[in-house]
Amino acid sequence: MRSGRSRVVRLSGLVLLWPVAFAALYAYRPVVLDGPIFCPVRLGTGVPCPGCGLTRAFCFMTHGEFEPALRFNALAPLVIAYLAALWIYYAVDAWRGSPPAWPTWRIAGVMLVVTAAFWAGRLVEFFLSPDALSTIWRDNGLARLLRLFN
Amino acid sequence: MGDATASGVKGKVENSAMQLVLTLVTCGIYGVYWSWVRAKELNDYLGKQAVNPMLVFPGCLCPPVLIVASYFIAKATAEAEMKAGTAQKDDTIIYFLLLWLVNFVGVWMVQDKLNAVWQK
Numbered sequence: 001m002r003s004g005r006s007r008v009v010r011l012s013g014l015v016l017l018w019p020v021a022f023a024a025l026y027a028y029r030p031v032v033l034d035g036p037i038f039c040p041v042r043l044g045t046g047v048p049c050p051g052c053g054l055t056r057a058f059c060f061m062t063h064g065e066f067e068p069a070l071r072f073n074a075l076a077p078l079v080i081a082y083l084a085a086l087w088i089y090y091a092v093d094a095w096r097g098s099p100p101a102w103p104t105w106r107i108a109g110v111m112l113v114v115t116a117a118f119w120a121g122r123l124v125e126f127f128l129s130p131d132a133l134s135t136i137w138r139d140n141g142l143a144r145l146l147r148l149f150n
Numbered sequence: 151m152g153d154a155t156a157s158g159v160k161g162k163v164e165n166s167a168m169q170l171v172l173t174l175v176t177c178g179i180y181g182v183y184w185s186w187v188r189a190k191e192l193n194d195y196l197g198k199q200a201v202n203p204m205l206v207f208p209g210c211l212c213p214p215v216l217i218v219a220s221y222f223i224a225k226a227t228a229e230a231e232m233k234a235g236t237a238q239k240d241d242t243i244i245y246f247l248l249l250w251l252v253n254f255v256g257v258w259m260v261q262d263k264l265n266a267v268w269q270k
Contacts, residue, residue, distance in 0.1 A: 038213065044177035051211035079211055086204050086215070099199065105190075108203040112186075115211065 010094035014087065022062055029059040046139030048126060050119035054079060075118050082111055158233070160268045161191030170258035181253055182207070185223060188264065192226040195267070196233065200226035220249035220256070227260050234267040 053072035224245035248256030
């Protein structure tokens, strides 16, 4: 069993997590479209990963702009629901001192399958677009590196 | 999968350099698969949910969650080392920083340490 102080610290951290994340995403919204790319898949190959566009989607959602948010990444609402479930899991753990008996492997596995299917669709859409090859040629890691030295 | 012993179900010995190469050439996608498999092995070996799989998977979608998952994998690895007697001190922080900041190096190092645990 955790001590009372440790429990309060954990619960406070968890309670603060959402408003802090919301405030950060809300504040980032005006510059998010000019922000850097962190995705290693996108940086290395020029091809979008299943998570590409989520930061932009979350930022737009904090401003109530749901339609463009879904265009950036249609998985955004599902990812928020998943993160909320994770939050509940750790909130229960912090409150009771023991984690809830959830089928965590199954939940993560289902999310994994959904994401893989989403990525497959995204890749099909990407490679069917007329500028797919030019995008890869322009945005792959090697081309980015070469541009740095030119 | 690994064999069951008095100290827990052991995981599979993998070529740690190959894990590094695969993580690099797949731009980290293999790293997510690696984390998933290692989480299962560590949980089985330690006999508890040391690494929550719900944290491992969305790492590729939500980087802050990946940081938390890296911490739990690092912590569970250090715990497995102590349990097997292959390490005398807790190296959680080193593993965590490597997995977070230089992921492919962290994958290589943690795999190397886990191989020692599985071979003990």
